[in-house]
Amino acid sequence: MKTVTGKMAITIISLSMFCFLISCSKSSTIYAPLVYDPAKDSIRVFYTAEGKKDPTILFVHGWSCDHTFWDAQVRYFKNNYRVVTIDLPGHGESSAPEIPYTINLFAESIKSVLDELNIDKAFLVGHSMGYPVARRFIQQYPDRASGFCIVDGAYFRVPEDEEEIIEWEQQNSHFLQGFREENRAEFIRQFIDSLFVKQSSPVLKKSITRRIMNTPAHVANSAMEDMVRKENWEEYPLHLPTLAVYAASPDMPQDNEAYLQTLFTDLEYHEWTGVGHFIMMEQPDRFNSLLSGYLMQRFNQPLK
Template sequence: MGFAAAGDVRLFYTDDGSGDTTLLLVHGWGADSHQWVHHIPSFAARFRVIAVDLRGHGYSSAPPSGNNPPTMAEDLLALLDLLAVQRCVAVGHSMGGVIASRLAVEHPSRVEAVVGVDPGYGRPDEVVAMAVAMRETPAVRIDEWCYTPASPAWLREWHRRRLLATPPHVLTEAYDALWSGPEAIGSRAAAEPYLSRRECPVLTFWTDPAQAAWESDLFKHPASRTVCWQGSGHRLHEERPAEFTLVVNQWLKEISR
């Protein structure tokens, strides 16, 4: 564990636990793999767990370009190759959920299952329009929509500091690629045909029941399902880590039978 050279980027990652199943943990926009510190001990008790800082984030290098979900997905594929991981369960939050699903669609033989956490795809037109209009807004201001009154202050501060530490060009390039780039699947119109290509089991956590119902219609595998935690913030897995790991562990046990 430590650092790995993957093309034009140097990725920081940790590699813990062991087992027949490998979990690949993928953080969201403006965060890093520390986002998973509450979950790794539980997951590593049963699985091999790889947690990576995406290009431009955390301790990984920040190339001048290529800081977008499609390229990040290819970075992770290269990392899996370097670590001799043939198949994984891709677990992703927000932008990481987009990347996890891209791996499942573009490289289906490498992904056993996908776990998405309030993923950054399939949003209604009015949400997409609002996101595009906020393009010039400081990242810490954009981040304010991620919380509810019940969200803990420490979580807000942790992510504020991570956003301040992420290079601005990385934040801008990744943000644009989520909502308006040529391969963006932020809108429902773009996401539906793309996500319908996922053949593997998918477990998705949402805070909005409408989003959960929408994605349920796209599932191909009979073991796929959505979980809706209304009242939680966008980073629901960090607000409710014990419940999150419990649900994921139980679901992975079910689909492995």
């Protein structure tokens, strides 16, 4: 296989929604894949699209997750918005060739899906690793984002001092080593466990753990390795309406809100207790209400 980059050809798999004629009155829907013929060295990116044509909300999942992590949001928002979910390259139903999985590649996959759907602009919602992915897309294509919602977004702060940078990179290297060792599965399970709180549903926790563990190792490892690269965190302020909701954690920097305000000049910040990392799944009603209210307040629905 040839060397590929974030600009590589991306082939789209879409699920087109249609109703059975007999059951349309009950709004029953199913999906069927469109025929595709991927070119050599291309990536097949899976997505779903439901609801009205405009306005559009595009949900971006996190590390080793997939589009189904947004099921509760799709059900809630599809009656008033066009709702798009995506399986980032290597995740879920998308293809997973042996290539580097980078923030840039993931951002390009968002553009490819929007292009395929002929959508000029969308409100992006990014969870965990979906935060830097969506942010990179916004940096590269600012005219195609009407707003942004950060859901317990993962980020790294690069120290300014050279000696501290060396120590920071050594710590990251030690962390990444856990993904390569023989006890990788146990290491990842412990990592996933740290993302929940005592109030988290055991059933949900088990389901999330299983789905994350199903992500191919070469994809998960490569994506994590790229995410901790300091070059990905040379950030500058973005000027678009931004909603952020974080799960309170002892590991969270005390100045989390203040730091995000340096990156987003129009920020509304929320911090919730009693919820783990997967906010939109653990407290879907509360999250949906927050996002819906924000969209109504800031954009008076429809989005502009």
